[in-house]
Amino acid sequence: MLKINNLHASIEDKSILKGINLEVKAGEVHAIMGPNGSGKSTLASVVAGREEYEVTDGSIEFENEDINELAAEERAHKGIFLSFQYPVEIPGVSVTNFMKTAINETRKAKGLNEMPAKDMLKLIREKSELLDIDRKFLSRSLNEGFSGGEKKRNEIFQMAMLEPKLAILDETDSGLDIDALRIVANGVNKLKNENNAVIVITHYQRLLDYIVPDFVHVLYKGKIVKSGTKELAHELEEKGYDWIKEEQKA
Amino acid sequence: MDLKDKLVSSFMAFENDIDVDSYVHDLRSDAIKIFEKQGFPSKKEEAWKYTSLNKILKEDYSVFPNREKVLEYSEVREYFIHDIDSYKIVFVDGKYSSHLSQTTHDGLDVCLMSAALAKPKYRLVIENYFNKAASKDSLSSLNTAFTQEGAYIHIPKNKLVEKPIQIIHFSTGSESATMLQPRNLIVADENSHVQIIERHQSLSSNAVLTNSVTEVFASKRAIVDYYKIQNDNNNASLIDNTFIKQKQQSHVSMHTFSFGGKLTRNNLNFYQNGEHINSTLKGVTIIGNKQHVDHNTLVHHIEPNCESHQDYKGIFDENSTGVFNGKVIVEKDAQKTNAFQANNNILISDKATINTKPQLEIFADDVKCSHGCTIGQLDESALFYMRSRGIPEKEAKGLLMFAFSNDVLNSVKIPEIKQRITKIIAHKLGVNIGFDL
DSSP states (O other): OEEEEEEEEEETTEEEEEEEEEEEOTTOEEEEEOOTTSSHHHHHHHHHTOTTEEEEEEEEEETTEEOTTSOHHHHHHHTEEEEOSSOOOEEEEEHHHHHHHHHHHHHHHTTOOOOOHHHHHHHHHHHHHHTTOOGGGGGSEETTTOOHHHHHHHHHHHHHHHOOSEEEEESTTTTOOHHHHHHHHHHHHHHOOTTOEEEEEOSSSGGGGTSOOSEEEEEETTEEEEEEOHHHHHHHHHHOSHHHHHHHHO | OOHHHHHHHHHHHHHHTSOTTSHHHHHHHHHHHHHHHHOSOOTTSGGGTTOOOHHHHTSOOBSSOOOOOOOOHHHHGGGSOTTSOOEEEEEETTEEOGGGOBOBOSSSEEEEHHHHHHOGGGHHHHHHHTTSSSOOOHHHHHHHHHOOOOEEEEEOTTOBOOSOEEEEEEEOOSSSEEEEOOEEEEEEOTTOEEEEEEEEEEOSSSEEEEEEEEEEEEOTTOEEEEEEEEOOOTTEEEEEEEEEEEETTOEEEEEEEEOOOSEEEEEEEEEEESSSOEEEEEEEEEEOTTOEEEEEEEEEEOSSSOEEEEEEEEEEOTTOEEEEEEEEEEOTTOTTOEEEEEEEEEEOSTTOEEEEEEEEEEOOSSOEEEEEEEEEOOOHHHHHHHHTTTOOHHHHHHHHHHHHHHHHHHTOOOHHHHHHHHHHHHHHTTOOOOSOO
16 A cells, blocks of 8 residues: 655755655554654655655655655545644634535545535534544634644544545654543544554554554664564563664664 | 815815805815825825825826716625615715615614705704814815715614614726715714624726725714725725724724725724723735735723724735734723734735734723734645645635634624625635535
């Protein structure tokens, strides 16, 4: 589904990703771990199409198509979704209206008619129940005044609404208490099937107890320096990142 | 002959046609002297530093448009808020259009300034209110000298006027360049409530310069909600001079929606004379294409325990220019004043300009006054966030700008106006706001 080859990316001439190789197949869950500043969020942003980052070398293929030249919205239309580490507050646009616009723009891009209002309401009801989201919450301005947990839950609600093929969860666990973490993880697991894939970006092992990865990669200084299975995550939890750093020095 | 000389000499001819003994006659004579002495304001004056009238004054305006054109409702329906029942006072090239209007004398007066100036039964109101709020600046004085026509609205005590009143001035371009000087007087007696919508609309590509004066008097506990829709074409300029006098416990709100016109200058002045007064000044400006909009506001707090809220938002595209100059004066006795002022602007183009200047003069020591102005571009992270959800760049920008101006729309009390403004904004921003509000 996703094939990243020798990806180099920089922002304002500062090189951040220095040759990433990663392949994610349908049905898989990948975790990307690593110390702060290793390039985890950059990787997420580059795959989602953030224009501030410049791809200087390598390629990103999604379903056998090079997507490097595609705008963020076009990638979204193809089924790539990024759950933000810091969801942006948008005063004046309600959660519901935002989702309606997003869904209908995606449908428009695919040559479909707008979703009938009745179906939209039904979908919103169904998905908000999945994430245990209060109805009142949906008429509030997007992320404005939301708590950290509410923002993250809202991200997964959006994921549920858009049903992406590839979901990248960027530090979705940060700022969540254990109950919120469980709700969010449970939501992701319910949406998971053999046709879609998830990349979980996290600093800690905690979330991976709930969303169990098939593969774990360690990102350090812009490169994937180690890959393994979920046991690698446990090892990192126990030993921290220092041994990775030591290994790289050697 | 330049425009000033033309106006001064036209006044002499005009004076012969008006009643020499009338109360207003002396006001006119004094007013033309002020104008003759001061002339049109220039950029040398602090209040006009960023707005130059030079270009628009070069046109050879006809001061008394002659040919009267008859407009059919179907031709101009789109300029009315037509989905509500309302009173209408409509003028075409400065002359009253009876068949487009719907006036009344049934329990309130919604009629013509010309009638109010001529008929004895209005004499007392005219003597008590006419030109009592307007300042003696040159442009207002020019209007006073030439006052002929406009809206006269008098709401008696305890009257709640359910239908909004629309004041619309059309210009048809029957002359190659037209100068109009409408004069409106609105008197809301104690405990009354009225809603007013004002619009100036040119129907041709010929030049129009409107120098309008509106005086509003809100008595004790009166509520006046006033909406100005400024969406004129690119050859029409408007200098709007509005003066609002408020007595205790009155609430007056002014919403100014500036979406068009060549040059628009809003001189909006609130004078509070009493306690527990609330004044609201809000505006949305969305312009491009060499357009210029200048909001020059004044709120004068004189007595204690009053409030004023100013919130102006501007979106400037292409080589448009905007000016916001907001002055708040809090007099020594005006303790416990709560005065809030915000002016937020987004520049979409590198060529657009905004000059924003808050001016607070506070002589009392126990007050809450705040002001803030921002000038920025659209938030890149918000744009990326929206685009990552599949909303294309253009729509995302539109939605962000729409949201930006939304605050101001929230306080619009007439749903049909809110809807109309929303539509104009969506159109201006070139987006289809794909949902109901």
